[in-house]
Amino acid sequence: MAKRDYYEVLGLQKGASEQDIKRAFKRLAMKYHPDHNKEANAAEKFREINEAYQVLSDPQKRQLYDAHGFAGIDGSQAGGGNPFGGGGDFSDIFGDIFGDIFGGARARQQGPVEHPGRDLRAVVSITLEEAVRGVTRKLNVKTYVKCPQCHGQGSKDGSRLSICPQCNGSGQQIIRQGFMTMSQHCSACHGTGRSNPNPCPKCKGDGRVQSQKIVEVKIPAGVDNGDRLRLSGEGEAGLQGAPSGNLIVLIEVQDHDVFTRDGLDLHCVVPISFTTAVLGGTAEVPTIDGATLKLTIKPETQTGTILRIAGKGVKSYNSSQVGNLYCKVVVQTPTNLTEEQKDLLRKFEATFEKKNKEVNTSSTKAKNKDSDKAKEENKKEEKEGIFSKFFKDLKGDDK
Ligand SMILES: [Zn+2]
Numbered sequence: 447m448a449k450r451d452y453y454e455v456l457g458l459q460k461g462a463s464e465q466d467i468k469r470a471f472k473r474l475a476m477k478y479h480p481d482h483n484k485e486a487n488a489a490e491k492f493r494e495i496n497e498a499y500q501v502l503s504d505p506q507k508r509q510l511y512d513a514h515g516f517a518g519i520d521g522s523q524a525g526g527g528n529p530f531g532g533g534g535d536f537s538d539i540f541g542d543i544f545g546d547i548f549g550g551a552r553a554r555q556q557g558p559v560e561h562p563g564r565d566l567r568a569v570v571s572i573t574l575e576e577a578v579r580g581v582t583r584k585l586n587v588k589t590y591v592k593c594p595q596c597h598g599q600g601s602k603d604g605s606r607l608s609i610c611p612q613c614n615g616s617g618q619q620i621i622r623q624g625f626m627t628m629s630q631h632c633s634a635c636h637g638t639g640r641s642n643p644n645p646c647p648k649c650k651g652d653g654r655v656q657s658q659k660i661v662e663v664k665i666p667a668g669v670d671n672g673d674r675l676r677l678s679g680e681g682e683a684g685l686q687g688a689p690s691g692n693l694i695v696l697i698e699v700q701d702h703d704v705f706t707r708d709g710l711d712l713h714c715v716v717p718i719s720f721t722t723a724v725l726g727g728t729a730e731v732p733t734i735d736g737a738t739l740k741l742t743i744k745p746e747t748q749t750g751t752i753l754r755i756a757g758k759g760v761k762s763y764n765s766s767q768v769g770n771l772y773c774k775v776v777v778q779t780p781t782n783l784t785e786e787q788k789d790l791l792r793k794f795e796a797t798f799e800k801k802n803k804e805v806n807t808s809s810t811k812a813k814n815k816d817s818d819k820a821k822e823e824n825k826k827e828e829k830e831g832i833f834s835k836f837f838k839d840l841k842g843d844d845k
Pocket residue numbers: 593594595596597598599600601646647648649650651652653654
C-alpha cells in the first residue's frame with residue numbers, strides 16, 4: 447500500500463495551522479482509536495493518523511517533509527525507515543493531546559479508597575478580654591464518633607473484613623458509555639474493596655455512630671476576630687476506621703464598650719474636663735487587663751489629641767510583639783452650669799475681646815506708653831482673678 451500524504455491523512459491542506467493539525471488529529475484519533483473502533487482497518491488507520499501527526503506537529507520534521515516529502519523524513523532519522531523516530535510512544539501524545547479527555551480518568555486514584563470523616567466547623571464567640579488573655583472553651587459537638595463497640599472496625603467480635611466479591615477488592619467498577627469506559631467506586635463496598643459479612647450491630651458496619659462529644663478548645667491569647675483554629679482529628683470519624691476530619695473553629699470577638707482593636711493595637715476614648723484640657727493634669731485610663739493607668743495631660747491639650755501608652759495593647763500569639771494603647775482625648779463641654787458660672791464665662795470671654803481691642807489700639811496710644819503700661823498691669827491682675835475663680839468653680843463641678 448502506497449503511503450498517503452500526511453496532510454491528506456489528516457484531511458488538511460499544506461498550509462494548515464498548528465491548531466488545525468491538532469484538532470484534526472484529535473477528531474480522527476477519537477474516531478479510529480482501536481479501543482473503541484472495532485472495524486478491521488481501525489488500527490492501521492490510527493497508526494497512519496498518528497504517524498502523520500508525529501511529523502506535522504513537529505516544526506522541524508514538518509519543514510523537512512514539506513521540502514522533501516517522505517524522503518526528507520526518512521533521511522533525517524538515523525535508523526532510517528521509521529518515521530516515528532524515538533518519539534513514537536502513543537501514551538506520550540495522549541498525555542499531550544488527550545489530557546483533558548482520557549487523562550482525567552486515568553489520573554484518578556485507582557484501587558480501594560478510604561472514606562475519611564468530614565471537617566466540622568464551629569463558631570466560638572469570645573469577649574475582647576478573653577481574646578487578649580486566652581481562654582478555654584468546651585464545645586458540645588454532635589457528630590460521628592468511632593463506634594465504641596467495634597472500635598471503628600465495623601465488624602462484629604473483631605472479625606476481619608473480607609475482600610469485596612463484586613470488585614475483587616479493587617474498589618473500582620468499570621462503566622461503559624458508548625466507546626468511553628470509566629471507572630467509578632464499586633457500589634457494593636463504596637470503593638473500600640472490603641466486604642463486611644459480620645457487621646457490628648451497634649454501627650451496622652460503618653465503624654462510627656452519631657453522638658455528642660465535648661471538645662475542649664484552647665484559644666490562645668492574642669487571637670483576633672476571624673481567626674481560625676484547626677483541631678486536627680476532632681472532626682467527623684471516618685468510615686470503618688478511616689482517618690477523622692478536623693474541627694475548624696472560627697473565632698468571633700465581641701465588640702467592647704471601651705476598646706476597639708486594630709491588629710495588636712487598642713484604641714479608646716478618654717474624656718477630660720475643660721479645665722484639665724486648658725491647665726493640664728491627669729486622666730484615668732482603663733487597660734484591657736483591668737488595671738487603671740494615669741495619663742498625663744499637658745496644658746492646652748486640644749480635643750482629639752491621641753496619646754500613646756506603649757505596650758498596653760495586645761500581645762501577639764505567634765511573635766513577641768505587643769501592641770500599644772492609643773487614647774483619644776475628648777474635651778467635655780461643661781453642662782448644667784449655674785448662673786454664676788455662666789456669668790464668669792461671659793466675663794472670661796470678655797477678657798479676650800478687651801485683649802483684642804488693646805492690640806488694635808496700642809499703636810495710636812504709643813504716646814501714653816507709661817500710663818498704659820500701668821493700666822495693663824492692673825488689667826492683668828484683674829484677669830488672673832477671674833481665671834482662678836472661674837476654674838475653681840468649674841473644678842468643683844467636675845465629677
Ligand atoms: Zn461498631
